[in-house]
Amino acid sequence: MANTNQYINPLIIQRADPYIYKHTDGYYYFTASVPAYNLIEIRRAKTLAGLAHAAPRTIWRKHENGPMSQLIWAPEIHYIDGKWFIYFAAAETTALDENGMFQHRMFCIECDEENPMTSEDNWIERGQVKTNMDTFSLDATCFEANGKLYYVWAQKDKAIRGNSNLYIAEMENPWTLKTDPVMLSKPEFDWEIKGFWVNEGPAIIHRNGRYFLTYSASATDENYAMGMLTVKDDVDLLDASNWSKSKEPVFQSDLETHQYGPGHNSFTVAEDGETDIMVYHCRDYTEIKGDPLYDPNRHTKVQPFTWNDDGTPNFGKPVPYNYE
Structure with missing residues (x-):
């Protein structure tokens, strides 16, 4: 198992909503929100530590006007049926x-080059990923299960109090939904409604006969915390009753080590090919001037985690900064 302290943290400064994907070519691919919210970049390295010094490559820029012209948030890079896809919100x-x-x-871009760190011209726009509601939506991810492709995201339902709930649907292709969305979770517990009523930033990991769906809740300051949904992998994933929701957060601020608002996570695997790694962003202070959204110091962190005897993940606490 990889040592908790083997990685420098923060790994990459001023990169929120981090997503790391380890491809079959041996490279780790990294993308995240940039502080200016104006473009999408990718960097890659053979090791997680190497991502800190890898040169980012811009592969898409915001439009001058229109639906994809402002506040480019939370890109995720996925490899599906031999092509690269990036989901993002704009x-x-x-x-x-x-x-x-x-x-x-929510929007999707596609690249069929072997190396996604290519010319911007090789990324084509697949347009908006539309749902049955024309409302605020963001933080899309996808995963394959039993030969089907599923899409999970956060969206506002005007009939439900709060900013966003979590939904799942099967996909016809990587940019088109095949089924009606099913709501899996809405903000309801005290720790999900601090500052804002929010469920967002879903991430999926498949282990021990179950899918674990982590998500982030509350405002993006020190109240930000992670929750988790669980479902067996041999049942109908589109039946909300098959999913169970943890009543307490599974990962949250640690005042003792000054780690505040950990969340919007993703999962990857360590260099040994076995150790599970959680990727997330975090701050080391609470005195934020103005809107927390525009504070650039949500830094990317990585840390190994273990599994409990009952097969559920044990994320522990946010590791302290160790770059000094």
Whole structure:
């Protein structure tokens, strides 16, 4: 098992909503929100530590106007049927709507080159990933199960209190839903409604006969925390009753080591090919000037985690910074 202290943390500074994917070519591919929210970049390295010094390559830039022209958030890179796809959220304006919310929708771009760190011209836009609601939506991820491709994301339902709930649907292709969305979770516990009523940033890991879906809740300051949904891998994933929800957060701020607001995580595997790694962003202070969203110091961190005797993940606590 990889040692908790073997990785420098933070691994990459000023990169929120981090996503790391280990490909069959032996490279780790990394993408995340950039502080200016104006482009999508990828970097790659043969080791997790190497990502810290790898040169980022811009593969897509925001439009001058229109639905993909503002606030480019939380890109994720996936490899599906021999092609690369990146999901991200974007808005037409930075203005808030009548409910005081941003106006993001979800989008997809595709690249069929062997190396995704290629010319911007080799990435094509597949457009908006549309659901049955034309409302604020973001933080899409996908995973394959039993020969089917599933899409999981966060979206606002105007009939439900709060900013966003978590939904799942089967996909026709990587940019088109095949089934109606099914709501898996909404903000309801005290730790999910601090500052804002939020469920967002879903991530999937498959182990021990189950799918574990982690997500982030509450405002993006020190109240940000991670929850988890669980489902057996041999049941209907589109039946919400098959999923169980943890009543307590599974990962949260640690005041003793000054790690605040850990969340918007993803999963990868260590260099040994066996040790599970959680990737997430975190701050080391709470005195944020202005809107936490525009504070650039949510840094990317990585840490190994273990598994409990009952087969559930044990994420522990956010590891302290160790770069000094």
